[in-house]
Amino acid sequence: xxxxxxxxxxxxxxxxxxxxxxxxxxxxxxxxxxxxxxxxxxxxxxxxxxxxxxxxxxxxxxxxxxxxxxxxxxxxxxxxxxxxxxxxxxxxxxxxxxxxxxxxxxxxxxxxxxxxxxxxxxxxxxxxxxxxxxxxxxxxxxxxxxx
Numbered sequence: 181x182x183x184x185x186x187x188x189x190x191x192x193x194x195x196x197x198x199x200x201x202x203x204x205x206x207x208x209x210x211x212x213x214x215x216x217x218x219x220x221x222x223x224x225x226x227x228x229x230x231x232x233x234x235x236x237x238x239x240x241x242x243x244x245x246x247x248x249x250x251x252x253x254x255x256x257x258x259x260x261x262x263x264x265x266x267x268x269x270x271x272x273x274x275x276x277x278x279x280x281x282x283x284x285x286x287x288x289x290x291x292x293x294x295x296x297x298x299x300x301x302x303x304x305x306x307x308x309x310x311x312x313x314x315x316x317x318x319x320x321x322x323x324x325x326x327x
Contacts, residue, residue: 191215191300192273194262195285196223197243198236205250206305207285211277212252214300219255219271220247223286227260262286264294275300 193211197204197220212218222244228236236243240258247256257271267273276294279285281304288301 187272188216189214189275190217190219190271190273191275191277192219192221192267192271193277193279193285194221194223194259194291195279196228196236197247197284198228198238199284200238200243200246202306204284205252207277207279207302208247208250209252210302210305214277215275217254218252219257219273220253221257221259221262221267222247223262224258224260262291262294264298267294268298273298277302280304 191211191214193208195204208218208220222240225235225240228234238246244256244258247253259266262276267276276291276298278288278291278299278301280287280301288299291299
């Protein structure tokens with residue numbers, strides 16, 4: 181309100197972040213460059229089970245702990261769903277980043293109910309070149325239309 185103090189621009193990336201790889205790091209670093217503060221919403225094992233028809237390879241607690249140790253991440257929250265009123269009201273998020281072509285990070289089509297004005301799409305970036313990791317991810321994705 182005209183007091184000359186600007187609030188930090190808060191961004192959010194939501195995803196499962198299972199089988200964490202360089203593509204996830206790439207998305208998070210790019211999202212952080214567009215934010216003063218980056219919150220990562222890690223989707224629950226139950227969400228993954230409903231979306232993929234299979235449990236994540238890595239349990240939720242471990243996925244959250246991995247993310248907490250990244251310099252580009254300011255806060256990690258475990259969630260069962262991503263809701264607009266929670267993002268903007270509770271977390272104060274200004275931008276929700278959607279990723280194209282990065283498995284385990286929500287894309288724009290998976291952000292149902294999030295107003296389009298809040299969404300910033302990050303184009304595909306780096307991905308893992310590990311053939312073993314790619315095979316595991318591809319196998320899981322073939323069982324579901326949501327990955």
